[in-house]
Amino acid sequence: MLKYFVKRIMMSILxxxxxxxxxxxxxxxxxxxxxxxxxxxxxxxxxxxIDAKKASMGLDKPVPVQYVMYMKNLFKGDLGMSIQYNRPVxxxxxxxxxxxxxxxxxxxxxxxxxxxxxxxxSATKKYSAFDYIVTTLAFVGISIPSFxxxxxxxKIFAVDLGWFPTAGMQTAGNTFTGxxxxxxxxxxxxxxxxxxxxINMASYTRYVRSSILDVIRQxxxxxxxxxxxKEKVVIYKHALRNGLIPVVTIIGSSLxxxxxxxxxxxTIFSWPGLGKMIYGATTARDYYVMMGINIFVAVLVVLGQxxxxxxxxxxxxxxxxx
Amino acid sequence: MKKKKWVCLALSVMMVVSVILSGxxxxxxxGKTKEGKEAAGNxxxxxxxxxxxxxxxYICTAPPGVFNGILYTATYDxxxxxxxxxxxxxxxxxxxxxxxxxxxxxxxxEENNTVTMHIRKGVQIHNDLGELTAEDVAFTLQMLCCPExxxxxxxxxxxxxxxxxxKSKTADTITGITLYTKxxxxxLDVVYSDEEEDPYKITLEFAxxxxxxxxxxxxxxxxxxxxxxxxxDEFVALNLKPVGTGPMVFNQYVIDxxxxxxxxxxxxxxAPKLDKVIYQCVSDDAxxxxxxxxxxxxxxxxxxxxxxVQIDEMNFVTVDSVQGNTFAFIRFRMDQxxxxxxxxxxxxxxxxxxxxxxxxxTGGRSTLTYAxxxxxxxxxxxxxxxxxxxxxDKAAELLDEAGWKxxxxxxxxxxxxxxLTLNYTGISENKNDSMKTAVMIENYKAVGIExxxxxxxxxxxxxxxxxxxxxxxxGYAWSMSPDNYQNAVLFQKxxxxxxxxxxxxxxxxxxxxxxxELDVDKSNExxxxxxxxxxxxVPVIYMNDxxxxxxxxxxxxxxxxxxxxxxxYNIKNIExxx
Numbered sequence: 001m002l003k004y005f006v007k008r009i010m011m012s013i014l015x016x017x018x019x020x021x022x023x024x025x026x027x028x029x030x031x032x033x034x035x036x037x038x039x040x041x042x043x044x045x046x047x048x049x050i051d052a053k054k055a056s057m058g059l060d061k062p063v064p065v066q067y068v069m070y071m072k073n074l075f076k077g078d079l080g081m082s083i084q085y086n087r088p089v090x091x092x093x094x095x096x097x098x099x100x101x102x103x104x105x106x107x108x109x110x111x112x113x114x115x116x117x118x119x120x121x122s123a124t125k126k127y128s129a130f131d132y133i134v135t136t137l138a139f140v141g142i143s144i145p146s147f148x149x150x151x152x153x154x155k156i157f158a159v160d161l162g163w164f165p166t167a168g169m170q171t172a173g174n175t176f177t178g179x180x181x182x183x184x185x186x187x188x189x190x191x192x193x194x195x196x197x198x199i200n201m202a203s204y205t206r207y208v209r210s211s212i213l214d215v216i217r218q219x220x221x222x223x224x225x226x227x228x229x230k231e232k233v234v235i236y237k238h239a240l241r242n243g244l245i246p247v248v249t250i251i252g253s254s255l256x257x258x259x260x261x262x263x264x265x266x267t268i269f270s271w272p273g274l275g276k277m278i279y280g281a282t283t284a285r286d287y288y289v290m291m292g293i294n295i296f297v298a299v300l301v302v303l304g305q306x307x308x309x310x311x312x313x314x315x316x317x318x319x320x321x322x
Numbered sequence: 323m324k325k326k327k328w329v330c331l332a333l334s335v336m337m338v339v340s341v342i343l344s345g346x347x348x349x350x351x352x353g354k355t356k357e358g359k360e361a362a363g364n365x366x367x368x369x370x371x372x373x374x375x376x377x378x379x380y381i382c383t384a385p386p387g388v389f390n391g392i393l394y395t396a397t398y399d400x401x402x403x404x405x406x407x408x409x410x411x412x413x414x415x416x417x418x419x420x421x422x423x424x425x426x427x428x429x430x431x432e433e434n435n436t437v438t439m440h441i442r443k444g445v446q447i448h449n450d451l452g453e454l455t456a457e458d459v460a461f462t463l464q465m466l467c468c469p470e471x472x473x474x475x476x477x478x479x480x481x482x483x484x485x486x487x488x489k490s491k492t493a494d495t496i497t498g499i500t501l502y503t504k505x506x507x508x509x510l511d512v513v514y515s516d517e518e519e520d521p522y523k524i525t526l527e528f529a530x531x532x533x534x535x536x537x538x539x540x541x542x543x544x545x546x547x548x549x550x551x552x553x554x555d556e557f558v559a560l561n562l563k564p565v566g567t568g569p570m571v572f573n574q575y576v577i578d579x580x581x582x583x584x585x586x587x588x589x590x591x592x593a594p595k596l597d598k599v600i601y602q603c604v605s606d607d608a609x610x611x612x613x614x615x616x617x618x619x620x621x622x623x624x625x626x627x628x629x630x631v632q633i634d635e636m637n638f639v640t641v642d643s644v645q646g647n648t649f650a651f652i653r654f655r656m657d658q659x660x661x662x663x664x665x666x667x668x669x670x671x672x673x674x675x676x677x678x679x680x681x682x683x684t685g686g687r688s689t690l691t692y693a694x695x696x697x698x699x700x701x702x703x704x705x706x707x708x709x710x711x712x713x714x715d716k717a718a719e720l721l722d723e724a725g726w727k728x729x730x731x732x733x734x735x736x737x738x739x740x741x742l743t744l745n746y747t748g749i750s751e752n753k754n755d756s757m758k759t760a761v762m763i764e765n766y767k768a769v770g771i772e773x774x775x776x777x778x779x780x781x782x783x784x785x786x787x788x789x790x791x792x793x794x795x796x797g798y799a800w801s802m803s804p805d806n807y808q809n810a811v812l813f814q815k816x817x818x819x820x821x822x823x824x825x826x827x828x829x830x831x832x833x834x835x836x837x838x839e840l841d842v843d844k845s846n847e848x849x850x851x852x853x854x855x856x857x858x859x860v861p862v863i864y865m866n867d868x869x870x871x872x873x874x875x876x877x878x879x880x881x882x883x884x885x886x887x888x889x890x891y892n893i894k895n896i897e898x899x900x
Contacts, residue, residue, distance in 0.1 A: 032781025042474040053472050085386050095577045159614045166612040167604040172580035270604045272578030285781045
């Protein structure tokens with residue numbers, strides 16, 4: 001088992017290395033150039049000034065040379081300087097990553113906490129009123145675009161009812177501390193978390209439902225029932241644990257998706273996270289910011305996969321990796 | 323049977339939900355009229371921002387955070403700089419003439435070479451860092467000319483005597499900058515004259531002094547006491563904590579969330595009336611909703627058509643529209659063989675119903691322009707300059723003359739067996755570009771020209787329009803400067819902004835004359851001639867300017883919005899009714 005995970009980790013490192021190569025060369029080969037995009041429409045800029053700026057950022061060297069330089073710095077923990085912000089990429093990511101993490105983690109937690117009981121109920125009460133309503137709403141949730149859903153929530157709960165703020169992560173210029181600060185952030189986060197959570201929950205519910213349905217058709221459930229066990233015990237002790245196995249895999253791999261998927265929600269609610277920065281960096285061809293975020297997301301994907309494998313072992317004692 | 327019943331139930335639940343949702347949109351339309359907006363005296367009745375206190379809350383896209391008066395490039399950053407720093411000279415908001423700010427008075431010598439400035443006394447630097455003197459002005463100029471400086475403003479001062487040598491490290495002092503004090507222990511790299519002791523006086527020697535230099539004097543001054551640090555990296559590191567002499571004192575920037583500024587109690591021109599200014603970062607799409615909820619006081623309208631409808635529903639705001647400083651036009655790549663024929667260029671101008679497009683695209687809010695200058699500027703040519711009205715027959719005539727014959731079978735023109743096909747390059751995010759080309763393709767087809775439009779994202783577009791061998795025509799948008807030279811330079815040979823490769827020595831000579839002419843009327847006359855040449859030569863066809871509406875909560879008074887000045891221009895006098 002340990003051997004298996006060591007092997008997996010080694011493989012992951014190789015994969016990550018491959019990702020840096022592909023992403024680095026792709027973004028450098030894409031047309032457009034950060035200095036041009038930034039300085040082109042400023043009167044009086046001369047070609048010498050633009051060249052000097054490029055040289056000072058090392059952008060005048062051939063791409064493979066730039067890659068080697070980048071990797072050298074990367075091993076030292078230096079992700080380079082942002083061209084747009086004129087600040088270290090690590091700082092830029094650091095300032096925003098926890099905001100995104102808070103948002104997506106709250107949404108993930110909420111969607112799991114809701115999706116499992118709802119999914120189980122909808123499976124055990126198959127073709128009941130509850131099941132139909134849940135199924136219908138789940139389809140609505142899967143198909144509704146987050147920006148549309150977000151604006152509807154803003155319109156109803158922030159503008160018309162005035163219960164929640166329209167934008168931001170905290171009251172501007174506040175001097176809150178301790179619990180007040182947390183409550184302020186929670187108040188601002190309520191709407192974006194709802195958007196992310198409900199949209200995720202919709203698909204999780206479907207997974208839980210179909211997976212439980214599969215399980216309760218199996219022989220051992222019939223055996224359990226034949227033994228005269230209570231229905232609750234049958235479902236929650238015997239069926240649920242097996243039914244959750246595929247769901248765990250999906251949740252593990254959606255971790256990274258949640259990070260990148262929050263881009264739109266963050267933009268709508270002006271949440272100061274990574275999502276907004278990715279978009280801006282790509283438009284401006286801010287190479288090192290793009291690289292930094294790509295590497296970060298790649299690490300998350302790889303970690304997510306590892307984590308879901310580990311979780312699988314936890315929920316399914318039959319699985320033995322070799 | 324049972325199944326069906328539940329399907330019906332579920333569907334009706336969905337319908338009810340959607341009715342509720344769509345109903346919400348209509349709830350607020352009843353009974354509110356425009357007049358309510360102008361009603362005086364009851365600014366706070368029904369105003370959701372009534373309880374917000376003496377704090378002005380502006381909302382906009384998050385600023386990049388280069389809050390440095392000489393380094394910033396984004397307008398969003400300029401707003402912060404404009405409150406924290408002072409300028410040497412400023413513009414009068416009515417006439418756009420220069421008026422004193424930090425420089426109380428200034429004289430130019432007869433040869434147009436030397437400018438002497440007298441700095442205002444009693445200007446206190448924030449955080450009790452002492453008084454601002456001529457030395458701070460010299461320090462700011464030295465930073466602009468130092469070899470490490472990589473911001474966009476060096477060229478504004480590159481004609482100071484000795485600046486180029488200092489920049490290229492061949493000289494240790496900028497000989498064109500003189501201060502009138504004894505050299506301190508840690509002197510600047512400028513000349514210290516001991517002929518008379520006057521810490522508020524500075525002379526700058528130019529070769530020669532131009533109107534562009536004068537406009538550049540409206541730049542911000544950084545106090546040496548705070549910004550004179552050991553290395554350039556440390557200087558840049560101060561970007562997120564600016565210190566100046568302006569009406570507001572920088573408090574903090576919570577990244578991507580808000581900037582907080584406090585009032586400067588010791589401001590030389592009297593303390594501002596506001597206690598605080600908050601610049602809150604809100605995405606474009608949520609701006610109007612935020613205004614509606616009362617969480618903001620002022621913002622610029624971005625999605626004009628959609629937003630103005632929503633704004634109509636609010637009775638506690640005023641809309642203040644000005645001519646924006648951005649305008650759109652279509653440029654020709656003059657290095658392309660096809661575009662070298664003036665008849666083709668003129669035909670392109672005649673064949674496109676520009677006035678009709680502008681009218682319908684902007685809903686009548688903007689009109690066609692005829693020069694790269696604002697309509698009320700002295701250099702704007704008179705209206706009869708409005709050449710090339712929509713005239714497809716005239717266009718067809720010109721193309722016939724140029725030897726492009728109409729092929730009746732497919733409706734396109736050919737010459738030597740080659741079809742008249744032109745490539746248009748535009749920006750994919752730009753709505754104006756895509757709407758415009760749709761009309762152009764139709765209009766040009768009517769006279770036998772095939773137009774093929776390609777759109778790229780901004781960065782790719784920038785790379786493409788000037789270097790590819792495909793583009794003949796490209797869409798362009800330009801933020802005008804009050805300095806005409808900065809607009810006219812788009813067509814000067816050798817300028818990086820001349821990506822159309824327009825080359826006309828007559829134009830360049832006139833432009834150079836206009837640039838060094840300090841007499842405003844004379845220089846306007848010269849610029850008029852420059853713009854006339856452009857209209858004759860057609861390296862460009864002009865489209866519309868943009869109207870920028872600002873929404874301002876009625877509790878806020880004295881905001882001045884203008885074409886060229888930031889909304890923060892009058893920040894000291896902005897008042898909140900409580």
